[in-house]
Amino acid sequence: GAVVSQHPSWVICKSGTSVKIECRSLDFQATTMFWYRQFPKQSLMLMATSNEGSKATYEQGVEKDKFLINHASLTLSTLTVTSAHPEDSSFYICSARDPVRGSTEAFFGQGTRLTVV
Amino acid sequence: AQTVTQSQPEMSVQEAETVTLSCTYDTSESNYYLFWYKQPPSRQMILVIRQEAYKQQNATENRFSVNFQKAAKSFSLKISDSQLGDTAMYFCAFPSTGANSKLTFGKGITLSVRP
Numbered sequence: 139g140a141v142v143s144q145h146p147s148w149v150i151c152k153s154g155t156s157v158k159i160e161c162r163s164l165d166f167q168a169t170t171m172f173w174y175r176q177f178p179k180q181s182l183m184l185m186a187t188s189n190e191g192s193k194a195t196y197e198q199g200v201e202k203d204k205f206l207i208n209h210a211s212l213t214l215s216t217l218t219v220t221s222a223h224p225e226d227s228s229f230y231i232c233s234a235r236d237p238v239r240g241s242t243e244a245f246f247g248q249g250t251r252l253t254v255v
Numbered sequence: 256a257q258t259v260t261q262s263q264p265e266m267s268v269q270e271a272e273t274v275t276l277s278c279t280y281d282t283s284e285s286n287y288y289l290f291w292y293k294q295p296p297s298r299q300m301i302l303v304i305r306q307e308a309y310k311q312q313n314a315t316e317n318r319f320s321v322n323f324q325k326a327a328k329s330f331s332l333k334i335s336d337s338q339l340g341d342t343a344m345y346f347c348a349f350p351s352t353g354a355n356s357k358l359t360f361g362k363g364i365t366l367s368v369r370p
Contacts, residue, residue, distance in 0.1 A: 172357055181346060181360045182300075229298060235356070243290065244350075244358055246300035 140166050140236045144247025151222055151254055159217045159250045161232030167212035168234035172244065173205075176229045188215040222254040257282045259349050261361035268337045269369050275322075276332045276364050278347030284308075288350055289323070290358070291332045295343040303345070306330060334366075342368045 141164040151157050161171055169190045174182040186207050187195040194207035204226075206218040215234075219226055229251050233244040258281045268274035280289070291303040306314045306323050313321050318335045334341055346363045350356040 176298075179344075179365065181363045182358075184357055187357055231298075231300065233300070233358075243288070243302060243305060244348075245302075249298050249300075 140234075140239070140245040142168075142232065142234050142245045142247045144232050144250055146250060147248055148251040149253070151252070153223055153254055154221055156218055156220045157222055157252060159219075159230055159232075159252075161215045161217070161234070161247050163213045163234045163236075163245075166234075166236040166238065168215075169212060169237060171209060171215040171232055171234045173207060173215075173217050174231045174233070176231060176249075178229075182231060185217075190215075219252065222252070224254045227252055227254045257284075257349055257351060257359050259347050259359050259361040261347055261364050263364050264362070265365045265367070267367045267369060268334075270337055270339060272337055273333060273335045274337055274366065276334070276345050276347075276366065278330045278332070278361055280328050280330060280347070280349050282328070282349065284352055287352070289321075289330045290348040290350075291319075291321070291330075292346045292348055292360075293341075293343045294346065294363075295340075300346075304332065337368045339368050339370060342366060 143162045145160045171188040173185045176182050185200045188207045188209040190209045196202045209215040231249045232247045260279045287308045289306045293301045293303045304316045304319050320333045322331045344363045344365050347361040348358045
């Protein structure tokens with residue numbers, strides 16, 4: 139099946155610093171990737187849709203200057219949390235679709251647990 | 256707008272028993288997919304089963320099956336012969352139409368399988 143790899147699995151950073159999270163499709167090309175945020179025991183909340191070669195589309199209420207998304211190739215999208223603060227601590231998950239499959243099924247990365255201290 | 260509703264926050268089932276997780280949705284589309292995803296304690300999202308709306312036959316994957324009622328916009332998941340490894344959060348998901356079809360998730364249900 140299609141594999142999406144997310145790195146790092148967990149990261150601890152100091153308040154005010156920036157953190158980059160990578161999402162790679164390993165065996166397929168993904169023109170579109172999605173970034174979610176999840177709090178404990180809650181559902182996945184879509185933050186933005188990442189499109190290869192163009193600007194990301196952010197969901198309402200998500201600060202685009204805070205959460206920078208770059209999708210420079212068909213296999214890699216990155217989410218950078220800039221000037222992180224403790225309230226940014228959360229679980230971040232990326233997903234991608236394999237357009238060849240055509241079922242709109244999404245494949246998910248392992249997630250990144252971000253802790254800002 | 257498309258919505259997905261999971262009204263049961265938690266459920267518990269005895270090992271080897273059967274449990275049904277409920278999901279309703281709202282859409283104006285006539286042809287679409289529906290998904291159930293499982294998120295175990297590792298937090299890796301795993302596809303459990305998919306249903307294509309134009310197919311009348313309910314999807315089945317080993318111990319997992321759905322009861323898809325298109326007119327009622329209901330999409331429940333039945334887990335037979337529950338196993339301890341089934342303990343997880345389960346999310347019902349519905350993709351929007353279009354090239355960048357994004358998934359809308361229900362709130363999820365925490366399923367605990369008791370030994």
